[in-house]
Amino acid sequence: xxxxxxxxxxxxxxxxxxxxxxxxxxxxxxxxxxxxxxxxxxxxxxxxxxxxxxxxxxxxxxxxxxxxxxxxxxxxxxxxxxxxxxxxxxxxxxxxxxxxxxxxxxxxxxxxxxxxxxxxxxxxxxxxxxxxxxxxxxxxxxxxxxxxxxxxxxxxxxxxxxxxxxxxxxxxxxxxxxxxxxxxxxxxxxxxxxxxxxxxxxxxxxxxxxxxxxxxxxxxxxxxxxxxxxxxxxxxxxxxxxxxxxxxxxxxxxxxxxxxxxxxxxxxxxxxxxxxxxxxxxxxxxxxxxxxxxxxxxxxxxxxxxxxxxxxxxxxxxxxxxxxxxxxxxxx
Numbered sequence: 001x002x003x004x005x006x007x008x009x010x011x012x013x014x015x016x017x018x019x020x021x022x023x024x025x026x027x028x029x030x031x032x033x034x035x036x037x038x039x040x041x042x043x044x045x046x047x048x049x050x051x052x053x054x055x056x057x058x059x060x061x062x063x064x065x066x067x068x069x070x071x072x073x074x075x076x077x078x079x080x081x082x083x084x085x086x087x088x089x090x091x092x093x094x095x096x097x098x099x100x101x102x103x104x105x106x107x108x109x110x111x112x113x114x115x116x117x118x119x120x121x122x123x124x125x126x127x128x129x130x131x132x133x134x135x136x137x138x139x140x141x142x143x144x145x146x147x148x149x150x151x152x153x154x155x156x157x158x159x160x161x162x163x164x165x166x167x168x169x170x171x172x173x174x175x176x177x178x179x180x181x182x183x184x185x186x187x188x189x190x191x192x193x194x195x196x197x198x199x200x201x202x203x204x205x206x207x208x209x210x211x212x213x214x215x216x217x218x219x220x221x222x223x224x225x226x227x228x229x230x231x232x233x234x235x236x237x238x239x240x241x242x243x244x245x246x247x248x249x250x251x252x253x254x255x256x257x258x259x260x261x262x263x264x265x266x267x268x269x270x271x272x273x274x275x276x277x278x279x280x281x282x283x284x285x286x287x288x289x290x291x292x293x294x295x296x297x298x299x300x301x302x303x304x305x306x307x308x309x310x311x312x313x314x315x316x317x318x319x320x321x322x323x324x325x326x327x328x329x330x331x332x
Contacts, residue, residue: 002025002026002027003025003026004023004024004025004026005023005024005080005290005293006021006022006023006024006036006077006078006079006080007022007023007024007079007080007081007082007285007286007289007290008020008021008022008074008077008079008081008082008286009022009082009083009084009085009281009282009283009285009286009289010067010070010082010083010084010085010109010111010282011085011087011280011281011282011285012045012063012084012085012086012087012089012090012111013046013086013087013088013089013144013145013146013281014044014045014046014049014050014087014088014089014144014145014146014166014168015042015044015046015144015145015167015168015204015250015254016040016041016042016043016044016204016250017040017041017043017063017066017067017070018038018039018040018041018280018282019037019038019039019070019073019074019282020035020037020038020282020283020285020286021035021036021037021038021073021074021077021079022034022035022036022283022286023036024286024290031290033283033286033287033290035283036077038282039070039073040204041062041066042248042249042250043059043062043063043066044059044145044168044250045059045063045089045090045093046088046089046145046146046166046168046169047168047172048089048093049088049089049090049092049093049096049146050089050092050146050168050169050172050174051172051174053092053093053094054093054094054095055089055090055093055095055096055099060095060099060102063099063103064099064102064103064106064107067084067103067107067109067111068106068107070109071107071108071109080289080293081289081292081293082289083112083285083288083289084109084110084111084112085111085112085113085114085119085122085281085285086100086111086112086113086114087114087116087119087144087146087147087281088116088119088144088145088146088147088164088166089145089146090111090113091113091114091115092146096113097113100113115162116147116149116162116163117160117162119142119147119149119162119281120142120149120150120151120160120161120162121160122281122284122285122288123140123142123149123151123202123280123281123284124140124151124158124160124284125284125287125288125291126202126277126279126280126283126284126287136154136196136197136198137152137153137154137191137194137196137197137198138152138153138154138197138198138199138200139151139152139187139191139197139198139199139200139265139269139271140152140153140199140200140201140202141199141200141201141202141262141265141274142201142202142203142280142281143166143167143201143203143205143206143258143261143262144166144167144203145166145167145168145169145254146164146166146168146169147162147163147164147165147166148162148163148165148166148183148261148265149161149162149163150162150163150183150186150187150265152190152191152197154194159190161183161186163179163182163183163186164179165179165180165183165261166261167205167254167255167257167258167261168254170257170260170261171253171254171257180264183264183265183268184264184268187265187268187269188268188269191268191269191270194270196270197269197270197271198271198275199265199266199269199271199273199274199275200274200275200276200277201262201274201275201276202276202277202278202279202280203258203280204251204280205251205254205255205258205259205262206258206262206274206276207276207278208247208251208255209221209226209229209255209258209259209262209276210276212229212232212233212245213225213226213228213229219275219276219277219278220273220274220275220276221273221274221276222272222273223263223266223267223271223272223273223274226259226262226263226266226274227263229259230256230259230260230263233245233255233256233259238252238253241255262274
C-alpha cells in the first residue's frame with residue numbers, strides 16, 4: 001500500500017492569494033505530488049503597493065478575512081506541515097510588516113515575506129534538476145504581478161535573477177526601459193553559450209495562455225503559437241475577453257502584459273517552445289516541506305535510540321509536525 005502525507009501552502013501574490021492542499025505519495029520511483037484543491041482569491045494588492053507604496057485598508061481587511069478562511073480549511077485538512085509566503089506586493093509596501101503582524105496576531109498564521117531571490121529558489125524547487133536530462137541547458141521563467149523570476153541551469157550549475165517587471169507594473173506603466181534592458185542583457189549573457197535551451201514556464205497567466213492555444217503538443221507551446229494567441233486576444237476588448245472567452249476579470253487585463261514578458265524572454269534566449277507543467281510558488285513550497293520532512297525522518301532513523309518507545313508514546317512524526325499549521329513560517 002502507498003503511504004502518503006498531506007501538506008498545505010499559501011501564496012500571497014500581487015494579483016491573487018492562493019491556497020494549495022496537496023498530498024504526496026511515496027512510490028518506488030520517488031514522490032508523487034497530487035493537488036487535492038487549489039483555491040484562488042482575487043486580491044490585487046500589487047496596484048496599491050506599486051503605485052501608492054502601501055496596501056489600502058480595504059485590501060488589508062480582505063487579505064485578513066481570506067487568511068482566516070484559509071486557516072479553517074487548512075485545519076480541517078490536517079496537513080503534516082503548512083507554510084505561507086508573500087511576494088513583491090507585501091515586501092514593497094510600507095505597511096507590509098504591519099499587515100504581517102496583524103494577521104499573525106488575529107489568525108496565528110505566520111506569513112514569511114520573501115525576497116525575489118528566495119521566490120526564485122522556491123519556484124526552482126518545482127523541478128529537481130537531477131531529474132532533467134544531462135548535457136542540456138534549461139531556463140525556468142515565472143511571471144507574477146510584480147516581478148519576473150528567471151533561473152538558468154546547465155551542467156550542474158544554476159543562476160537566478162529576479163526582475164521588477166510584472167503584469168500589474170506593466171498595466172500601470174511602472175516599468176522603465178532600463179529594467180527591460182537589464183533583463184534582456186542578463187538573459188542573452190547567460191544563454192549565448194548554448195546552441196539550444198529548453199524552457200519551463202509557470203504562473204497563472206501562462207497556464208491560461210496554453211489553454212487558449214490548445215496545442216497539439218500537450219503542455220508545450222511554441223513562440224509562434226504564443227504570438228497567434230496574442231494577435232487573437234488583440235481583437236477582443238477587456239469585456240469580451242470576460243464574456244466571450246471566459247477569462248476571469250483579474251486575468252483578462254494582465255494576460256496581455258504577461259504575453260509580452262514571456263515572448264520577450266523566449267526571443268532573447270533563442271527559445272522556440274516552452275513547457276508549461278502548471279505549477280507555481282505554492283507547489284514549490286509543498287516540495288520544500290516534503291524534502292524537509294524526508295530529511296528530518298532520515299536523521300531520526302539514523303540516530304541511535306537510547307530506549308525503546310512504549311506503545312502509549314506518540315510518534316516522532318506527530319510530535320514534530322502535527323500541530324504546526326498555524327505557526328510555521330516559510331523556511332528555505
